[in-house]
Amino acid sequence: xxxxxxxxxxxxxxxxxxxxxxxxxxxxxxxxxxxxxxxxxxxxxxxxxxxxxxxxxxxxxxxxxxxxxxxxxxxxxxxxxxxxxxxxxxxxxxxxxxxxxxxxxxxxxxxxxxxxxxxxxxxxxxxxxxxxxxxxxxxxxxxxxxxxxxxxxxxxxxxxxxxxxxxxxxxxxxxxxxxxxxxxxxxxxxxxxxxxxxxxxxxxxxxxxxxxxxxxxxxxxxxxxxxxxxxxxxxxxxxxxxxxxxxxxxxxxxxxxxxxxxxxxxxxxxxxxxxxxxxxxxxxxxxxxxxxxxxxxxxxxxxxxxxxxxxxxxxxxxxxxxxxxxxxxxxxxxxxxxxxxxxxxxxxxxxxxxxxxxxxxxxxxxxxxxxxxxxxxxxxxxxxxxxxxxxxxxxxxxxxxxxxxxxxxxxxxxxxxxxxxxxxxxxxxxxxxxxxxxxxxxxxxxxxxxxxxxxxxxxxxxxxxxxxxxxxxxxxxxxxxxxxxxxxxxxxxxxxxxxxxxxxxxxxxxxxxxxxxxxxxxxxxxxxxxxxxxxxxxxxxxxxxxxxxxxxxxxxxxxxxxxxxxxxxxxxxxxxxxxxxxxxxxxxxxxxxxxxxxxxxxxxxxxxxxxxxxxxxxxxxxxxxxxxxxxxxxx
Numbered sequence: 001x002x003x004x005x006x007x008x009x010x011x012x013x014x015x016x017x018x019x020x021x022x023x024x025x026x027x028x029x030x031x032x033x034x035x036x037x038x039x040x041x042x043x044x045x046x047x048x049x050x051x052x053x054x055x056x057x058x059x060x061x062x063x064x065x066x067x068x069x070x071x072x073x074x075x076x077x078x079x080x081x082x083x084x085x086x087x088x089x090x091x092x093x094x095x096x097x098x099x100x101x102x103x104x105x106x107x108x109x110x111x112x113x114x115x116x117x118x119x120x121x122x123x124x125x126x127x128x129x130x131x132x133x134x135x136x137x138x139x140x141x142x143x144x145x146x147x148x149x150x151x152x153x154x155x156x157x158x159x160x161x162x163x164x165x166x167x168x169x170x171x172x173x174x175x176x177x178x179x180x181x182x183x184x185x186x187x188x189x190x191x192x193x194x195x196x197x198x199x200x201x202x203x204x205x206x207x208x209x210x211x212x213x214x215x216x217x218x219x220x221x222x223x224x225x226x227x228x229x230x231x232x233x234x235x236x237x238x239x240x241x242x243x244x245x246x247x248x249x250x251x252x253x254x255x256x257x258x259x260x261x262x263x264x265x266x267x268x269x270x271x272x273x274x275x276x277x278x279x280x281x282x283x284x285x286x287x288x289x290x291x292x293x294x295x296x297x298x299x300x301x302x303x304x305x306x307x308x309x310x311x312x313x314x315x316x317x318x319x320x321x322x323x324x325x326x327x328x329x330x331x332x333x334x335x336x337x338x339x340x341x342x343x344x345x346x347x348x349x350x351x352x353x354x355x356x357x358x359x360x361x362x363x364x365x366x367x368x369x370x371x372x373x374x375x376x377x378x379x380x381x382x383x384x385x386x387x388x389x390x391x392x393x394x395x396x397x398x399x400x401x402x403x404x405x406x407x408x409x410x411x412x413x414x415x416x417x418x419x420x421x422x423x424x425x426x427x428x429x430x431x432x433x434x435x436x437x438x439x440x441x442x443x444x445x446x447x448x449x450x451x452x453x454x455x456x457x458x459x460x461x462x463x464x465x466x467x468x469x470x471x472x473x474x475x476x477x478x479x480x481x482x483x484x485x486x487x488x489x490x491x492x493x494x495x496x497x498x499x500x501x502x503x504x505x506x507x508x509x510x511x512x513x514x515x516x517x518x519x520x521x522x523x524x525x526x527x528x529x530x531x532x533x534x535x536x537x538x539x540x541x542x543x544x545x546x547x548x549x550x551x552x553x554x555x556x557x558x559x560x561x562x563x564x565x566x567x568x569x570x571x572x573x574x575x576x577x578x579x580x581x582x583x584x585x586x587x588x589x590x591x592x593x594x595x596x597x598x599x600x601x602x603x604x605x606x607x608x609x610x611x612x613x614x615x616x617x618x619x620x621x622x623x624x625x626x627x628x629x630x631x632x633x634x635x
Contacts, residue, residue, distance in 0.1 A: 147171075196232070277357060397443045
């Protein structure tokens with residue numbers, strides 16, 4: 001007798017060990033048809049999995065998050081099946097689930113084409129209509145190697161050969177196609193109805209640039225057609241908003257091959273930077289941070305003591321001088337510890353908050369570079385709080401509140417909170433990690449924030465809260481963070497004088513709100529589709545004259561606004577006014593001021609807001625009040 005406990009607390013008894021599919025059928029025909037997989041004692045399994053002893057079971061359908069992952073994983077295999085049907089000589093390698101979809105890498109004698117993608121997708125739809133069962137079997141490692149070698153799938157054989165001897169591996173077959181996989185998969189190909197192949201790319205075998213370049217096919221898969229359509233629409237919007245295109249079109253910045261992963265800022269782009277920095281400097285000042293500046297290059301021995309050399313050296317740029325090894329800082333924290341320990345501090349001074357607009361460099365792989373979103377040189381609004389253990393909670397609560405206000409001022413109203421816990425590769429005792437993780441979780445509870453846990457995603461020196469923003473088209477961007485670090489201050493011998501005159505090691509909170517300025521500004525550009533709010537816009541107002549007769553008046557209006565502190569350009573060219581309006585509208589300027597004889601004689605201005613909104617004629621004082629209010633409220 002096997003007893004199966006369901007999520008609602010009810011139990012079902014079976015005389016012989018049932019499969020997940022049989023349990024679903026015992027509940028109802030509708031659930032049996034909808035079942036994609038099962039969770040037995042929390043482990044995701046196929047519907048064919050047999051439950052040998054008493055267990056908890058949840059039936060996974062397309063309404064569950066795990067169901068979508070199973071669909072996407074199975075669609076990746078369906079893609080490989082279709083490729084083998086059309087191109088029998090192609091060899092399959094790996095095909096994992098990724099965010100919003102999947103990919104599969106292939107080795108083939110010629111490059112795939114967009115026409116091939118259409119044919120492959122058509123074949124996938126044909127295989128779905130066949131509704132072939134997906135069947136699992138288990139083989140000893142060596143038998144599996146022999147099987148894939150016999151059918152000419154040398155990449156699969158190599159993958160299996162790297163598994164320890166004596167272990168079994170699972171294979172999945174659908175129709176005439178068999179693949180290596182841990183699973184689980186949908187019961188049959190007919191469950192896969194909503195998918196689309198997206199693009200082709202290159203990828204080295206096992207990520208090694210010394211090995212063969214494979215062909216990667218990306219795809220997306222969804223439960224409902226409307227979900228896929230919404231996703232594809234979001235991609236279209238993202239393409240329009242691409243900060244790299246807007247950066248060129250609006251003359252903000254550019255990239256070039258001589259400086260991979262680094263940015264050439266143009267005057268207008270640098271104004272945006274300066275406005276962001278000015279705002280964040282005020283945040284430092286208003287919240288008790290003392291601004292500091294640490295060196296760009298530090299001796300290797302300091303990075304060894306901090307733990308970065310052991311855990312992060314592959315991402316660090318290094319150099320030598322006079323037989324000494326140095327590294328450009330990838331992070332600001334060791335430098336801030338040196339500033340702290342340069343003087344002896346009393347417990348009465350804690351918490352002591354340092355802030356720096358710290359320029360960092362990280363040796364990111366060239367293939368991972370992506371405009372401003374992934375660079376090799378960047379500046380952080382970095383801060384470090386030196387405090388006692390008793391102060392951790394209050395500091396974390398205060399930081400979460402501050403961060404939410406900052407994001408709101410930049411136009412982001414939805415924040416997602418995650419606690420990233422200890423990774424396998426870390427420094428410090430488990431007791432200290434327990435304290436740090438508990439403090440972060442309790443701080444979010446006190447802040448009234450719902451949160452999730454990201455197991456193993458913490459930094460090597462401490463757990464962290466990750467703050468993720470949702471932008472105007474629904475994309476997620478992880479930006480801010482606060483990390484609790486018991487280890488680095490101790491490794492770098494930072495101390496303070498406690499109330500009993502003993503020397504103690506402070507706790508160090510690593511925190512950033514924007515994270516990388518470069519990445520955050522790229523996000524702002526895309527979130528606003530280049531139409532920056534007035535307080536951030538490089539040019540806030542342009543003044544246009546209709547004819548030369550108003551040139552002097554237009555220039556006087558521009559000078560007046562400049563004296564009021566606004567960023568203004570006067571376009572006095574002898575061009576048609578419709579042409580000038582259209583040209584500046586394309587530049588997404590917040591306000592266009594037009595002056596003709598009527599405005600000049602009445603000492604007024606005709607005002608157009610972005611989006612060709614006609615605000616009519618008004619005195620210059622009224623316009624100044626409007627602009628000042630919009631800047632001050634960051635409207």
